[in-house]
Amino acid sequence: MNFEKFFDSCTPVEASAPGRVNLLGEHTDYNDGFVLPIATPMRTHVAVAPSRDDAFHFHSEDLDDTVVLGQRGRLASGFGRYIEGCIRMLEQSGHTVPPLRIYVRSTVPVGAGLSSSAALEVATLRALRTLLKLPLNDIDIARLAQKAEIVYAGVQCGIMDQMASSLCDASHMLFLDTHSLESQVLSLPSDCEVLVIDSGVARTLAASKYNERRAECETAARAMGLASLRELHHADLLNQVDEPYRRRARHVYFENARTARAAAGCSGAEFGQLMNESHASLRDDYEVSIPELDVLSQLMREAPGVLGARLTGAGFGGACVALCESGSAAAAGASVLSKYNTDGRRGRLLMPQTEQTGANT
Ligand code: GLA
Secondary structure (H helix, E strand, O other), rough: OOHHHHHHHOEEEEEEEEEEEEOOOOOOOOHHOOOEEEEEEEEEEEEEEEEEEOOEEEEOOOEEEEEOOOOOOOOOOHHOOOOOOHHHHHOOOOOOOOOOEEEEEEEOOOOOOOOOOHHHHHHHHHHHHHHOOOOHHHHHHHHHHHHHHHHHHHOOOHHHHHHHHHHHHEEEEEEEEEEOOOOEEEOOOOOEEEEEOOOOOOOOHHHHHHHHHHHHHHHHHOOHHHHOOOOOOOOOHHHHOOOHHHHHHHHHHHHHHHHHHOOOOOOOHHHHHHHHHHHHHHHHHHOOHHHHHHHHHHHHOOOOEEEEEEEEEOOOEEEEEEEOOOOOHHHHHHHHHHOOOOOOOOOOEEOOOOOOOOOOO
């Protein structure tokens, strides 16, 4: 099945959206806190046209998979679930969505913690906004995409990934207050660039442990009489909370402070230090790291030109991100991988893009 065959002679509406790499502010979004992501140059492209029958037809070029969905059907699994989630969320908000043909191709790696699902949701909603002339702004799209993820993928996620995919570009960071949804577009610290390496470990525990962490944060907030951990302004209040809830809340408290500090403007060296502290906190207090992410981020820290490194995304696998002096990321990545990829480990460079990682797509 290729694009021309799928759309026959009709011209589809096309849209795309990027993945994201979070630089600071991990596991803070569902606590109403701050995040600081940047878009990936890798994007998901969606083309959409009316169906020729009364069913929805979704095709993924990368998976070489087609799924067909009746108008009232429900998909059990796979890429179509995210698309279906977006369609159903539009319907629940009062929009009429006719049967459609939707074709997807993507260069955002799946399972690496770069939000391939948010990229698919946002690209789908952008294409539907244009096709159906829907009065939705970029924040509306992010909110609908987040609901699709919660209801259809079963992850009680915050709104960072969908806001990043909907609002970020690949050369700026987005400083987002996930409580008010106010945001600022910021430059990276001067003379710096981003390095991202996938650990090669799939994020198998991510969904169940993620939901568990979220519940633990809610317990901690309740114990301190707060509506959310965003309202925690004095670290001494943490003494009122039992373990492990105390260390979960401590991570969120200091991670918010680190993210606000970085967004206020700092040198690359200081930003890197904040990333190193974030990793230690995610490993020791939030307990979402795994040995491979600890090894990989440490190798990154030791590479020439690297200012700081940490796991990025939910944890339990996926990728690490580093801030590097401009011009040093590609060489640092190669040097890290030559050391990391022993004992059966299969890391791979995701950013900066090279021909192997799919540059210019
Ligand atoms: C996943 C979720 C986000 C966020 C991160 C952790 O990517 O989708 O909402 O919570 O984990 O920071």
